[in-house]
Structures are given as C-alpha cells and as structure tokens.
Amino acid sequence: MIRDHFRVLLVDLGTGRGRIENLEGRDAVAGGSGLAALLFGKYGLPERPWDDPEQPLIFTIGPLTGYFPLMSKTVCAFKSPYHDQYAESHAGGRSALALRFADYDALVLQGRAPTPSCLSVGSRHLDLKDVHYLWGMDLFKTGKMLRRMYKGAGHRSILRIGPAGENLSAMACINVDTYRHFGRLGSGAVMGAKNLKGIVILGDGSFPLPEGKEYARLFQEVYRKMTDTDMMEKYHNYGTPINMAILNGIHALPIRNLQKTSDPDIEGITGETFARDTLLRNAACAGCPVGCIHIGFVRERFMGENRYLYRQVSYDHEPIFAAGAMLHVTNAFSVLALLDTVEREGLDIMSAGVALAWATEALEKGVITTQETIVPLRFGDDAVYRVAFHHLGAASNEFYRLLGQGTMKAARHYGGADFACVLGQEMAGYATGEVFFVSQALGLRHSHLDTGGYSYDQKDKEPDVNGAVQFLVQDERARVLLTSMVSCLFARGVYGEDILADCLRSVGYKVLSETTGAVSSHVQKLRWRTRLRTGFDPRSVSIPKRFLEVETWRGPIDGAYLAALKEAYAGAILDLAREEREPGPQKG
Amino acid sequence: MKILTAPRMDRCIGCHSCSLACARLVHKNLSWDTAGIRISSSGGLSTGFEARTCLACLPAPCVAACPTGAYSQRKGGGVVVKKSLCIRCGECARACPVDAVFLDHTSEPFVCIHCGRCVGFCPHDCLELTTAGGGKGGETASEGGGA
Secondary structure, eight states, X not given: OOOSSEEEEEEETTTTEEEEEEEOOHHHHOSHHHHHHHHHHHHOOTTSOTTOTTSOEEEEOOTTTTTSTTOOOEEEEEEOTTTSSEEEEEEOTTHHHHHHXXXXXXXXXXXXXXXXXXXXXXXXXXXXXXXXXXXXXXXXXXXXXXXXXXXXXXXXXXXXXOHHHHTTXXXXXXXXXXXXXXXXXXXXXXXXXXXEEEEEEEOOOOEEOOSSSHHHHHHHHHHHHHHHSGGGHHHHTTOTTHHHHHHHHTTOSOBTTTTBSOOGGGGGGSHHHHHHHTOOEXXXXXXXXXXXXXXXXXXXXXXXXXXXXEEEEEEOHHHHIIIIITTTOOOHHHHHHHHHHHHHHTBOHHHHHHHHHHHHHHHHTTSSOHHHHSSOOOTTOHHHHHHHHHHHHHTOSHHHHHHTTOHHHHHHHHSOGGGOXXXXXXXXXXXXXXXXXXXXXXXXXXXXXXXXXXXXXXXOOOOXXXXXXXXXXXXXXXXXXXXXXXXXXXXXXXXXXXXXXXHHHHHTOHHHHHOHHHHHHHHHHHHHXXXXXXXXXXXXXXXXXXXXXXXXXXXXXXXXHHHHXXXXXXHHHHHHHHOOOSOOOOOO | OEEEEOTTGGGOOOOOHHHHHHHHHTSOEEOSSSSSEEEEESSSGXXXXXXXXXXXXXXXXXXXXXXXXXEEEOTTSSEEEOGGGOOOOOHHHHHOTTOOOEEXXXXXXXXXXXXXXXXXXXXXXOOEEEETTSXXXXXXXXXXXXX
C-alpha cells in the first residue's frame, strides 16, 4: 500500500508477540537497502556480537515492490557471523510480493525463540509455532513439512534453513521458496541463533490502485520493455551461465582455486551445455515475467533393476563457477549433483565451493591432512566433494567447523592464506582484473553485485585509479537506488533514474520521485556509516597473493595498480562514511 | 462468446503476471488474490504450477447457489456478477467445484469474467481466449506472449 511512512512489523521471538511501528523516513531512504540501514540504526547493537539475541534480523521491500515488473526482491540485513559487521543479502522468490501483500514494508525479528520455531505472518495473523521436530532436518524435508503445515500455496513465501544454519556456519544461507537464496554472509546462522527454522509469509492482502490512467500506461510500457525487447534475452535464454564460456574465453574464469583462468574442460559446464543437456524448465520470481531461474535435473540410480530417483536443481553462473570451475568438476550433471548436496545442507554455494577449493589445494600442498578433511579431496573428484560438502554443513570436525566460519579463518589457523580466494568473503566467479578484485574486497556486501567492477575491467582501459574509483562510487550509488526500490538488478537497463521517477510519481510518491538523486546518495552514505559503525575498516582489507598471480587476457595482474586502487577506494569509502551533516531521515 | 482457457500451464514459470494483470486492469487492485485467475504451485515449486480460473460451466453451479441473483448465467458459459446484489454469503465459492471463486476477507467474490486481458501478459503463452464450445487447447496461435 502507498503510504508516506513505513509500516514495520516487529516480532519478539522470545515471547511470540509482535507490534506494528509506523516509521517516518520514506522520502529520505525510500525502502529496501535504505530502510534496512535505517532499521539497523534503530534496532541494531553495533557493539554487541552478531548472535546476541537482541540483534535484529531485518527484511525490507521497497516503494515499488509489486507495483511494477521485476520489483521483486527483498533485502535482508543483519550483523553477520562472517565478519561480525553489518551485512546485506538480497533474494527474490515470492518473498517480496508476499511481504507486500502481507502489508509490511519491513519485518524485524528480535530475540530468540525458546525452542526451535517457525514464524508465520500475514496481513491478519502472527503466529510462532514450536517445531522442535524439524530441527536437524535437511532443507528439502523441512520444505515439504512446512508446505504441509501452512496454508496459502502459491501466495506465500517460505524462508528456511538447513543444518548449516542450525550449526551457526558463517556460510549458511536462508533458502527462499526452494530456488532462491539470501545466500551470502551467513544470514542462515542468524536464523539458527534465533532458533528459527522457518518463516512463512502469507501475502493475503489487496490494495486499491491509484486512480487515473497513468499508472496502467506506465506499467504497460515497462512490461513491454522487459518482455518485448532483447534487453532481457541473456537472462532468460541461457541465463547467467552464458558467462562461463565468455569468461573462460578471455581468461577470466577462476578455475581450480584460481590456479588458472581458462581451460578447455570448461566446455563441459558452459551455459550452452547446461541448456542442451540438463535444462528442464524455467521459473520466475513472483512479479517477474523474465523467468531467469534455470532448473536442471539430477538422476541417480540408487538400486539395481533400474531404480532411479531424480531431483530438480536450479543453476546459475555463480554456483557453476563455485561447484564446477573452482573444484575442476567439469561435467554438468556432476555439478548439479553437488549443488543439490549443498542445497540440502543450507550452505551458500559460492562460499562453500571456494572454501573446498582452498582445502583441496591446502591438502595437495601438505598444509592440512586427511585427518582434517576426513575425505581425500582432489580436484575433479565430485564424489568426494559431495561427502565434503556434507561435512562442511554438519561441521563434522573442528576443521570443517572452522572452515565454515570462513576460508581465511581456517587459513590463518592452518596456513595457506596466500592461496585463499577471499575478497572480503569467498570470491565470486570473475577473475577479470584489478577493479573487480578491489570492488569485491571492499564492497559493502563483498558481492559481485555491489558494482559493475567486472564489467569495467572488460572495457580494456588503461590503468586509471581515479577514473576507476569514480566509477565504483557512482555505480554503487546507482545500484543503491535500485536496491532501495527494491528492483532486481537484472532490470537495471530498464530502470534508469527517469523511469524510476515516473514510476514513483504514478503510484503517488511525488516527493520521492523528485529526489531520487539525493536519496541514492543519502542511502549510499547511510549504509557505509552503518557498516563502519560495526567495525569495518576498508584500509585493513588485504587481498591474498593468489590474486596477484592471476593472468587474464590482458596479461598478469598489475600489483601496483591493484594496491593503488585499493588505497584510493578505501579512502573514497571513508569519505562517503564521514559526512555526518547531510540531512538524515526524520525520527519516527 | 469467448472464454478464457489455460491450455498450456505446463509452460508456466510462476510469475503471477496474469493474476496481477487481472487485479490491476479488471478489479483496480494491487493483488494476486482478487483476480479471476490465480496461480499456485502444485505441491511445491518443483512440481510446476496450476491456474485456478473459471471453467465456464454451463449451467454454472455458482449461479444455482447464489441466493440473491447476483450471479447469473453467462451466454456460452461462465457467469455475470452484479456486485450490488451480492450479500457476501460466500455460497458461490462453496459451490464452485474447482475453487475458481476467490472470497476476500469481507467475503466479496472475485471470479473470471472471460475478458482475456490477462492473456497478453503471459510470457510463455499459457493462456488462450477461445470460442466457447470450440477447440480448446491444441497448438493454435493466440494473442499475447513474446517473452
């Protein structure tokens, strides 16, 4: 519903009671990323550890959620178990529209449930149920149980964790509606620490639309751009895995723990191979006609006499990079089987894959032994990785428990930090060069989506520290506006600032429509201030030696350029965080 | 008379564009409930989607069940609803054998009027406006689509 304030549902998991708070600040922070930072400022405890029961777990949507196509994402914010600092993670599925129709701009969870529990909310109900019998269940079984226990098929969103979240792994994700995830920085462990196995959001409300023809006309125009033009083709055709062959072709795909950036074997796991051999169908987030979710299958013979089982597994570039290229598993079906295993545990595949790639090299080099790894990890050996992913999710021994807290934490303990592929967290699937490495290492989310650093690298520009840093700052600012709406970033080609302003105006956000520039700038600074307040120092970030050994299509990485970029970007981040005097949101 | 059919639901990706379009254009709501077509997963996302929409019964059991004459038989199948005559009793929804009538929390009923405005919003061409009694389904071309 259009309103000039935020309607926030706060739930105390300790008591199972909630309250509605009407919070001012719509015109200052819009929603999504901005609202999440605003709420963390209000309810977060920067000085206390991430698993303090009072730390909030925040979910926010934006002013355009549900009103326009691809305004279909939810922002999750929390103090991360990975670095004990402020973190954001984004996911789609049905979570955003379910929150919209439940009529909450944000859901804030505080406290710790007395027993393993599941929270169910809707526009007319709030219920915290004891589900101790689900604790310890893998993600698939948990999903089946929750679907049976709660009503609303199709118009609800189910968020759940697996064993990794229960074991407080900093690589634990929150699974959203089976095929999407709040993947990175350990949001699943935050649910685990709160004794929360699942959250069911029922989108059971409806709202009148604005009078007049402008909204319907604009919707039609945006919808046509999303579906009739070629702009979105890459997302629904081969999907993001189209990047595998492209990056491999330009020597920019991290392979074998980033020992290589190109390999002919990658042919077995390109987007084209996945589509040809494994693709079953596409799926979509609610409110998105593009349908970028690609679903393949695994088929296993579990008994003689032709007894088979099959499962459907979603795939994207990043999971294929992490479970395929990094581990040198180059058969598409083997990669899908690994993704299936990781999903069952409730792990973030990017961190989990990169972590095992490091462990494999560490074992090769004698830094660790099979006493730690339990199984003899070997690049290309998918059977052994399936077992190892289970150990990582289950925290089977001290080694896997520590590895689950972050590859660098394990490397500092056992050795091998030089070849830990960590850029703030385990790297994403791009070895494009200096700008991307610095962008992920210092980025607020340590995500490849913080900025288009990987794209800047591919423009083959001469080293230009100031130009690159200016790009990173400006690109982040533009993306922050989108993640405050909250748009899928795949729609960034359609949702320019002018169209966003038109969209906002058409549904009644007149003031916001005229101040999007100021809002994005304000939210960018607010987020950095929030991150720094929880302990982040961009000057202290180091980039492991392995990244300096990379060779891309442009040749070796330029260490001096990388260092200068890192220093300059750290300075720019501190500048962004420093300005305290700009007008902030009004207090509610 | 044309009727809305959903002959190719095995192509559905669950984007809800049809429901949102119906609610937006026919009922002037932002909703995926107050719509003449509603999408649900059939036993979890891994098993695909189904559409809940009026099958254009002739005679329609919801018409027989309506105690105030708010529902009347539409020529060729389906119903015409006069909301000013509706007393929000919900009998129409209970009478529908395929759960095609949605009642909001005030028991206001929402059911497909077979206008076809949702059809063009389906990116995978799952829906089709077809002639009542004519060849439903099959591979006939239809309007809309174009993802």
